[in-house]
Amino acid sequence: MTIPAWTEVQLAIGGALLLARGDRRGLALFDTSIDGFWRSYRAAMICFPLYLVLLSVRVTPAQWTATGVAPILAVETIAYVISWVAFPLLILPLARWLGRETRFLVFMVAYNWSQIPLTALIAIVALNRATGLLPSAAGQFAELAATVAVLLYQWYIARVALSVTGAQAMLVVVVDLVLGIALGRVAQGMY
Numbered sequence: 001m002t003i004p005a006w007t008e009v010q011l012a013i014g015g016a017l018l019l020a021r022g023d024r025r026g027l028a029l030f031d032t033s034i035d036g037f038w039r040s041y042r043a044a045m046i047c048f049p050l051y052l053v054l055l056s057v058r059v060t061p062a063q064w065t066a067t068g069v070a071p072i073l074a075v076e077t078i079a080y081v082i083s084w085v086a087f088p089l090l091i092l093p094l095a096r097w098l099g100r101e102t103r104f105l106v107f108m109v110a111y112n113w114s115q116i117p118l119t120a121l122i123a124i125v126a127l128n129r130a131t132g133l134l135p136s137a138a139g140q141f142a143e144l145a146a147t148v149a150v151l152l153y154q155w156y157i158a159r160v161a162l163s164v165t166g167a168q169a170m171l172v173v174v175v176d177l178v179l180g181i182a183l184g185r186v187a188q189g190m191y
Contacts, residue, residue: 002035009042012113019110020117020153024160030109037105040112044084047119051080054123057130059191067191079187083179087111090175098171100162107161107172114157118150151177 003011011029018026030036055076064072088108095104125146129139151173158169 005039005042008039009046012040012043012109013116015110016114016117019114019157019160022156027106027110027161030106030113032106032109034105037109040109041084043112043115044080047115048080050119050123051076054119054126057126063191072191075187075190079183083183084112086179086183087176090179091172094172094175095162098162098164098168100164103162107158110157110161111154114153118153121146122150 008031012031015026015029018029020026031039052073055072059072088104091108092101092104095101095107100107125139125142128134129143134142154173154176155166155169158164158172159166162169162172164172
């Protein structure tokens with residue numbers, strides 16, 4: 001029996017928040033079946049409006065004017081989709097290499113759903129900084145603290161979901177970081 005989509009989203013966000021508190025019991029709230037894996041991509045749809053908010057802060061007024069809204073949105077949407085597709089394609093061979101292929105679905109489901117609280121945190125910090133709600137120094141500190149928190153959270157998810165060492169979990173985080181930076185640079189280079 002499948003549970004309603006909204007219930008699954010609530011459970012998954014609850015699991016992601018437990019993991020954010022360092023509680024590995026959060027893994028039990030995810031459906032780590034192959035169907036659960038595919039449904040975890042609902043997180044991409046939930047995060048997309050927040051991604052657009054971040055984009056509105058990141059792209060300068062001059063870039064919006066010079067390139068136009070439609071081309072920037074098209075490029076960034078394609079990059080967004082590629083990032084959600086490319087990451088598991090990079091992690092599956094890495095999981096095999098680490099001898100953790102059987103934990104791939106557990107990791108990817110936890111990773112995907114964790115993007116909701118991560119994206120919300122980054123969006124809140126970026127908006128506070130962009131609107132001047134936080135003074136410049138406080139905004140920079142909040143941005144740095146949020147970035148460190150995101151990296152530690154992703155490291156923890158890799159550590160417990162893949163059941164790997166700390167160094168191996170760091171490798172997963174580096175793959176994610178490099179992919180994000182590379183896609184961001186390619187996308188920004190197109191406008």
